[in-house]
Amino acid sequence: MSKAIKILLAVFISIIGIIIIAVLLTIIFFPGEKVKKLVEEKASEAIEMLVTIDKVGLTFTGIPALKVSGIVIGDPREDEPALFNMTSAKIRVNLKSLLKKRVDIISVELVNPALTLI
DSSP states (O other): OOHHHHHHHHHHHHHHHHHHHHHHHHHHHOOHHHHHHHHHHHHHHHHTSOEEOSEEEEEOSSSOEEEEEEEEESOOOSSSOOSEEEEEEEEEEOHHHHHTTOOOEEEEEEESOEEOOO
16 A cells, blocks of 8 residues: 555544544533523513423534424413423534524424323
């Protein structure tokens, strides 16, 4: 194997290793509970209704995304369901814009949204 191919192979393996380490560190140190509490608090204030979320995390399938699961808006009672509930939502953002301290949303995917009209 020539020296140039060995160098290219070493660079490629190094880049893959750095990406894997970055993804693992992001998963380990992502403050899911902090983000969950902040989103619940701010959303509840904004719409003046109780907002609860089961879980907030990151997903790395394709473009990295924020995944929010178990979203409920309103206070469900025994005789009435919540005003709105959803299994999950995936929010994908432009990673380059995050470096500029801007959030540009690329897509929002809603899974099983349900609105209850009274």
